[in-house]
Structures are given as C-alpha cells and as structure tokens.
Amino acid sequence: MDFLIFKAPMLMVQASLDGILLGILFALIAYGMALQWGVMNIINIAQGDLVILGGYIAYTMYLAGIHPAWGVIVSPIIMFFVGWALYKLVINKVVDRDLFISILATFGIAIVFQQLMNFIFGADVVVAQSGYGTTMLFDNSVTLPNSKIFSAVISVLYAIALVIYMKKSRLGRAIRATAQNARAAKILGVDTEKVYAATFGINAALCGIAGALISITLTLHPYVGLPYTVRSFMIVIVAGLGNLPAVAVSGMGLGLFEEFADYILGTEFRIGAVFMLLVFILVYRRFKLSKKREYLK
Amino acid sequence: MNKVKQKDLILYSGLIILGLAAPFLFSAFKVQLTYLCVLIVLAMTWNLQGGEMGYNSFGNILFYGLGMYLTASVQVGMFFPLAEWTESGGEKTFVHTTAQYFQGIGVGLLVAAIVPTIVAGAIGYAILGLRGHYFAICTLGLGIAAGEIAGGIEIIGAGQGFTTPPFPAEIVDPEARGQFFYFLSFLVLVLAFIFVKYIYGSRFRLILNAIRDNEDKAEAMGIQTMKYKIVGWMCSAFFCGLAGGIMGGLIGYIDSTDVAFDGREMGVFMVLMAILGGKGTLWGPIIGATLFHFFKEGLWTFILGWQYVALGVLIVVIVVYFPEGLMGWLREKYPERFGEVIDDKDRKAQVELK
Numbered sequence A: 001m002d003f004l005i006f007k008a009p010m011l012m013v014q015a016s017l018d019g020i021l022l023g024i025l026f027a028l029i030a031y032g033m034a035l036q037w038g039v040m041n042i043i044n045i046a047q048g049d050l051v052i053l054g055g056y057i058a059y060t061m062y063l064a065g066i067h068p069a070w071g072v073i074v075s076p077i078i079m080f081f082v083g084w085a086l087y088k089l090v091i092n093k094v095v096d097r098d099l100f101i102s103i104l105a106t107f108g109i110a111i112v113f114q115q116l117m118n119f120i121f122g123a124d125v126v127v128a129q130s131g132y133g134t135t136m137l138f139d140n141s142v143t144l145p146n147s148k149i150f151s152a153v154i155s156v157l158y159a160i161a162l163v164i165y166m167k168k169s170r171l172g173r174a175i176r177a178t179a180q181n182a183r184a185a186k187i188l189g190v191d192t193e194k195v196y197a198a199t200f201g202i203n204a205a206l207c208g209i210a211g212a213l214i215s216i217t218l219t220l221h222p223y224v225g226l227p228y229t230v231r232s233f234m235i236v237i238v239a240g241l242g243n244l245p246a247v248a249v250s251g252m253g254l255g256l257f258e259e260f261a262d263y264i265l266g267t268e269f270r271i272g273a274v275f276m277l278l279v280f281i282l283v284y285r286r287f288k289l290s291k292k293r294e295y296l297k
Numbered sequence B: 001m002n003k004v005k006q007k008d009l010i011l012y013s014g015l016i017i018l019g020l021a022a023p024f025l026f027s028a029f030k031v032q033l034t035y036l037c038v039l040i041v042l043a044m045t046w047n048l049q050g051g052e053m054g055y056n057s058f059g060n061i062l063f064y065g066l067g068m069y070l071t072a073s074v075q076v077g078m079f080f081p082l083a084e085w086t087e088s089g090g091e092k093t094f095v096h097t098t099a100q101y102f103q104g105i106g107v108g109l110l111v112a113a114i115v116p117t118i119v120a121g122a123i124g125y126a127i128l129g130l131r132g133h134y135f136a137i138c139t140l141g142l143g144i145a146a147g148e149i150a151g152g153i154e155i156i157g158a159g160q161g162f163t164t165p166p167f168p169a170e171i172v173d174p175e176a177r178g179q180f181f182y183f184l185s186f187l188v189l190v191l192a193f194i195f196v197k198y199i200y201g202s203r204f205r206l207i208l209n210a211i212r213d214n215e216d217k218a219e220a221m222g223i224q225t226m227k228y229k230i231v232g233w234m235c236s237a238f239f240c241g242l243a244g245g246i247m248g249g250l251i252g253y254i255d256s257t258d259v260a261f262d263g264r265e266m267g268v269f270m271v272l273m274a275i276l277g278g279k280g281t282l283w284g285p286i287i288g289a290t291l292f293h294f295f296k297e298g299l300w301t302f303i304l305g306w307q308y309v310a311l312g313v314l315i316v317v318i319v320v321y322f323p324e325g326l327m328g329w330l331r332e333k334y335p336e337r338f339g340e341v342i343d344d345k346d347r348k349a350q351v352e353l354k
Helices: A009-040 A047-063 A068-089 A099-121 A146-168 A170-180 A182-187 A192-217 A225-239 A244-265 A267-291 B002-025 B027-052 B061-077 B082-086 B098-127 B132-150 B176-200 B203-213 B215-220 B225-251 B256-260 B266-277 B284-300 B307-321 B325-333 B344-353
Strands: A134-137 A142-145
Touching (some): A047 A068, A047 A099, A225 A244, A244 A267, B027 B203, B027 B225, B061 B098, B061 B132, B061 B225, B061 B266, B266 B307, B284 B325
Antiparallel strands (some): A134 A142
C-alpha cells in the first residue's frame, strides 16, 4: 500500500474533514429527494440539475456584484417557483403512474435543463468567489476553506428550520398526512394537489440552497447534475425515507467515501466510484432483502 | 392461414429487397441508413427485456460501449501493440492491410458479441434481483460508471479517445466503406429480426410476459424466473455488443462518454424508440426507431444547437402523453386487427360506462 494517503496521516484528517463538510451538503439534497419520494412517490432524475440551476442563480448574483452568499436566500425563493411550475407542467401528470414513467419524464426534464443552462451560462466550469479565505489547522498542514464551513452551517440551519416547519405548520402537517395516506388525507379535506405542488416546490428550494452553497464551495458546470441525483438517491436508499438523522449520517459517509476514493483511486475515477458505489449498494441491499424474502403475501 | 403466410412472405421479401437495394437507391444516405439499422436493432433488443420482461434498463448502453471498445481493441491488438496505437498519432504509424482489416473486424465483432453476453450473464444474478425502479437506477449507474471508468484507462485511450482502424486505403472505391458497414448492419438487423420473431412465437416470450405481469406469481407457478431473466438480458446484450462494434467502425473514433457509453444519446434513444413505437410488440420498436430517426434527422438540422432541448421535450411528451406508443394506440383503436375478440356485450357496457 504505497498510497500517499497512508503515508501522510495529515492527509487523512484533511480528507475526513472535507468529506464530512461535503456530506452535510449532500444530505441536504438527499432530504429534498426523500421528501418528494415519500410524499409523491416519484424519483426525480432532474434533482441534480435543479441543484446546478440554483447554483447558477447564485453565480448570476455574483456576476452582478452581489455577494454569492446571499444566494442561499434568493435562490430557494426562485427555485420554489421553478419547482411549482415544473409540477404544474409535467410532474402532476406522472404522480400516480408507474415509477418508471416518472424516471423517464424527469430524465427528459434533466436534459432540457442541462441544455438550457448550457445556452444561458456557457459550458465553462465556473465558481463564485466568496472571498471567505481559509482556516489553517495543525501547523498549516490541513487547509479548510471557510466557505465549506459556512455551507455546512447553513445546510444544518436550513435542515433544522425545515424539520420544525414540517412538524409545526399547517402545510407541514398536510404534507405528512399525504405521505402517510394520500386518499385518507383527501377525504379529510387536504388539497393533495396543492400539497404535491408545495412539496415539489420545497424540494426545488432545498436544491436551490444546496446549489448556491455549491457555487461557492465547489464548481458549477451545466452537465454535472446527474452525479448529485445519484448521490442523493444513494443516501435516501441507505437511510430510508423520512429518517433525517440517518440521512445526515449517510450523507457524511458518502462524503468521506468520495474524498478517500479521490485520494486512493485518483480524481479521474471519482465520479465512476460514486456510480459504482450506487451499484454496489443496490446489489448489497438486494441480497440482504432476498434473505428475508416472503412469497406471495 | 395459408393466405396470411403468403402475405407475410410478400412483406418480408419486399422489405429485404428494399433493404438490399437501399444503399444503391439512396447512395447519399448510406451512413444514415446504417444508423437506422443499428437503432432498430437496439430498440428491438431493448424491447425484449424492457417491453416483454418489464425490466426497464437504462444500462444496455454498457454492452453497446463494451462491444465498441472490444471490436476496436481486438482489431488493433491482433496485429499491433495496442498501447502504442492509442498514444497520439499511433494510427498513423501502423497501417492495416486489407486482409488484416477485415480479419480484425470479423474477430472483433465476434468478441464484441460474446463478451457482453458473458458479462450480462455474470452480473445478471446480482442486478436482475432488483425490482422496478431500483433496477432502472442501478443500470443507469452502471452505464455511467462504465463510461467514467473507461475514460480513465490509459490503454484504450483514456480521455483523449481511441481512433478505430481506418478503412483500408487499398480499396479505392469511395462507396465501398459505406456499403460495407451498411450491409454489415443490415445483416445484424435481419439476424436480430429473425431471432426476435422466433422468440415471439415461443414459450420463452410467454414466460417473459409472465415475469412482467407478476413476477411472484410466475415464480409460484414453478417458473425459474431468475434463469429466464438472465437469458433475456443476455439476448439483449448480444445484439447491443454487435451494434456497438459496427458503430465504432463506422464513426471511426471512440470517446468514452460521448460515443461509446453515450447514455445521454444512444442509451435514451433505445428506450424512447421502443416506447414511441409501443413496448411489447414485434413491430412497435421497428416503427418507433424509423419514425424517430426520420424525425431526428429531419429536425436536428433546423434546430441546430437546440436539439437536446427538443429531445428532452420529446421524451417528456412521449412518456407523459403517449406511454402506450403507436402500436398501443392502434391496438386500442382496432383491437380486431390484433386478434383480440371483444364481445358486443362488453363493448356496449364500455359505451355505457363512458
């Protein structure tokens, strides 16, 4: 084992810190996916592209001379309406259909989004400079960009706010009721159509926050949406629907995995490793489930 | 019965004659016709497992890309060192003679058909145990992972791509290259059609349909579903590999994510074409692929730059408003033509319901 990471233990600290901070961000996206999956029973392949779009909103603000950190407030507001419009245009027609239909339809949306972003913002890799500087730890051997810490803090704050909102508010209760049993909720006077639209809007808003954070911590490119979708999908299947602590933990786990894969396999295999991990998790899950399989319930 | 067979015979011989004459009739469109043949093969074999078996895979592009890389690697590796070929300019140092080129592509296509089939069989047990959308996402991941990994392997050109051997320069006829690839793809198309047609008349198809309709019940009836699922997937993989090998030779350049494991184009196209024509029918994917190809080629040039937007919108429209496809729509309209008998009572009841 002559990998650099095992020779220099400080790199391990670096990778772990990076991974955990990144993982919190992934968990935020995954929470949105879990929300819409649990409530509407659709899998949104365009999730990652909503994230990137949110990032580009923050980037546009940066170009206009506003500090991109304000994107974490502006971007979710715009994205909420994007999500709402998307629901009214397409998603409401696939909600109670086969899951495969929703996968394909959102795949189509993802392609449209990618291409439109490519037209509007260009095919260059961009990043919004936050100017937050870096923190040096352990005699300058571990560097930690302050923007990453900022993004983790903001993610946690928004997640807590959302949990409280879902518990306390009227809409939150309606969403939870619809997730439990849409028909019963309908009978009891919940306007499920509105709940669905709001859920999709909230999901898009979460993506917007995550995107704005990504625009200052990582990089933006029109075609990198799909890995974010896959990451959030992975986190959700590992953590289960509606289990926020587990989402946070598995998000951090994924972040750690990615940072270590980056050091061990090399950066060119990073995305490949993420997708292979997805396949591995699904196959592992399949063998675990098949052990306690029951026939013809 | 005899009359029907005669009609079929006329239809098939007509189509084969048309297929054989096409490169001479429309000699400017040979490349497009080759594309069409490959697209039909892909749609037809995707339909075998997506439409008939109900396992909607986004990852058949894996076998397509694998076949493409294998054909090119074998074709080069049989005569020259592969690593030096894929370094920049390698294709200029080494030149295939005519005999070497055809030997190479023959063996290459053979390998490209067999290896993906074996791969499908090997990973089938693990992957096909997943149900529904988990299967779809898993295969999507597989296809993209393959592209990302192929883009990092030095010996097959990594990120800078792999130039497949150019058509031998000793053959001076400028038409020869196009005709060679067209007839190759047409041959594969005919083989695929005969194979799929044979399956449509066999017990195997009924088993696949049983798996699609209710896998647990099929298993309870004593069908070893896993075995048949794997065989179904292997059939798809076989033809995907062949199609990929031909396309690699035709395009002349392999890029890991834009040509070989091109999930954004080919990988979606095959699903879309099968759905457009109608999943689970023999002719549906063929009609769907033809329509799609004409539509694509006709429209792409007018909306240059916007083609992906159009593609995305097309996917959404087809999937949301037209999920049964053309054949499904026809079937609903003219059930008698498809051999479905509807009682007058039933029809009346339906009218009353409406």
